[in-house]
Amino acid sequence: MARGGPTVVPPAVGEAGLPLPAQLLDVRDLAAWIVDAAERRTAGSFDAVGPAVALADLLAEVADAVGREPEPVPVPEPVLTEAGVRPWTGPHSLPLWPPRELYGALTRAAGPSADAGLRARPVADTARAVLEDRLGRAVGRRPPAGLTPVEEAALLRGMGW
16 A cells, blocks of 8 residues: 555455454554553453454555555455455465454454553554554565565456556
8 A cells, every 4th residue: 555556455345245344453552551451460351452443444544544545446355366365464465354254353342451451553553663664674575464566466457457
């Protein structure tokens, strides 16, 4: 998204016609909460998650934070699968595109952990930090997750973009 122009994104809805789910929690927020909770001797079971949102909304926030006028191109799941694009993580993947088996895990109630002090920073802050890290120390190397620019361009070309 930071390059601008056409950007491959997963479809906004899954096979059941429901919006794809997402929950994002910056590891810096999780780490701070774990330390604070230990110092306060917080007890209980918590899902350490950020607020549940629609994946399309989360991606729009990322685009606003880091993009130079990205043009999200939703690619249907069968096209992604046929092209060998993997959900979630790893090389040749679409990060944040959840595999079906995680749909339920990405709609967990964030209230109990928030009540226990967990605070989730805005998605824009996390997106900018990830981009800064990527540009700062990983330039020229294959990203550990996602599509390379060449892979993304080939997928878009195959769709007539």
